[in-house]
Amino acid sequence: MRSIRLAAVLAACLILAFSCKNNTPEMSTPTPPPSAQTVVLTPAWSTDTLLTTAESVYYDETYNVLYVSCIGNVPPDAKDGDGFIAKVGLDGKIIDRQWITGLDGPKGMGKYGEYLYIADVTRVVQVDVISGKVLATIEIPGAAFLNDITVDQNGRVYISDTNNNTIYVIDGVEPSVFMQDTLFGGPNGLLVDGDRLIMAAFNVGQVFTITLQDPHATPVCDELPGGDGVVKYGNNFLISNWNGEIYAVSADWKKEKVLDTKVNNKNAADIAIIPNMKLVLVPTFFGNTVDAYRISTE
Template sequence: MIKTLYSLTCLFLLSSSYLLAQPTLKKLWQTDHLDVPESVLIGQDQRTLYVSLIGPGDHTIADGNGAIAQIDRQGKIINKDWITGLNAPKGLGEYEDKLYVADLKELVIIDIPNKKIIEKITVPEVGMLNDVTVDPAGDVLISDSKGGKIYRYKQGKVEVFLPNLVNPNGLLAVGNGLYFLDSGSLFYLDKNKIATKIATGMEKSTDGLQKDGDNFLVSAWIGVLYYINKDGKVTTLLDSRAEKMNTADFSFDPESRLLYLPTFFKNQVIAYQVQ
């Protein structure tokens, strides 16, 4: 009897510990209207949030309606038109005072201190550039969702880095490796370009990707936010499909445990506490 009670107690403690390891979301604030926010990036100054705005119109057409906005960490809009004249900007990455933007078929480079575009690099034969990440060496990786590739911008040149994918989107460079999302699955690519599948079974529109220690946060544009344990177990943190709220390319601060979520057609950025 004592042995049985001990076993049950251990099982309860293990189960409780496992349940506590699965975080929950608490909504903190939402911004005023922003024109189709697609991606949020926490600036390296840790005070500013950069938000890519696709703007009114067709988000697949080069129409000049896109912009980059700045908001603060409390959700106050600092400048909706910090950078204008873009087309349908999506993923963002920052390195040494430069902001890199995936803008349909161009990689746009912005001088942050001087608030101006310094270069637009057209990527030949591209389908649609989507997410951006910058590795520790300053190489910029850009996903091409419609073209099924990942490109690399290095020393002033753009080249195919990883071909033959299905619908790559979210990218996260860590050390010498790269985590990436492709059509409902999460992969890790090592320095020898050997890909290992970490998790699968998510909605095909997987979009944003962030790490939480050894675990991961993943969004699917259709309206789902997932938490993935390091063993590949996928749980749902948020499902907003019924209310037609998209969950696009979010940003996450592991220290404050704040998650900043762009809602695309709902025209707001929402902040959540990950508890």
């Protein structure tokens, strides 16, 4: 009898153990993060060499056209009146070489509505893109070398001043200092990204994020010399080095050089991007062209 009870107890224990085992959730094998993709740039087309000292490209997605700022004769801060904006097709064909004339040293551009804003040494020039007429010239008090422009969703225009370590803002028609810091080391490329600015510094080789509300700057990426143009591609960024390089920079600020044009004696100034065509557009400054590259990943 005792042996029967013992056998029954053992059987019950086995049943309980088996039941517990079956009710224990299986541990899932964690899915490894996707491997980082390498950005590859392949030459697509090049404009004619008529874009004298091509400094910046802006893609107007409303009218499917490119605006190219051409400094003309150097130095780039000379108030000589020989700068111009060219209008170029998405195939690289020049539509109107001197669409806007009478500028000094035009550089970065931004657009809000039908208005194109152009950084021009110490002033910002506002152009109606439909008529091609200059509507306003806004002098920036204290400016020395206005370089790049970006515009937020409310129409505020942000302008970098490389020589004064300053970023200005135009809200309406009145310019003011948005942020000034000697640590900027020559602010150049600007991009509004949500509630922040991405800024590439020309002299110190750093990239900063700057909050739009209560401006505060944080260095996020270094050893990227000659910072010039900044564009977004997916969740990542492409940032140009004026000397002739483009870097792909991930969302966690790891960088990889994906283009080097120095061997061809070409600069890589203030770049633009056409996302749906997967094209990055590179003004070559002293090369007097805009070169387009097809973007792919591997």
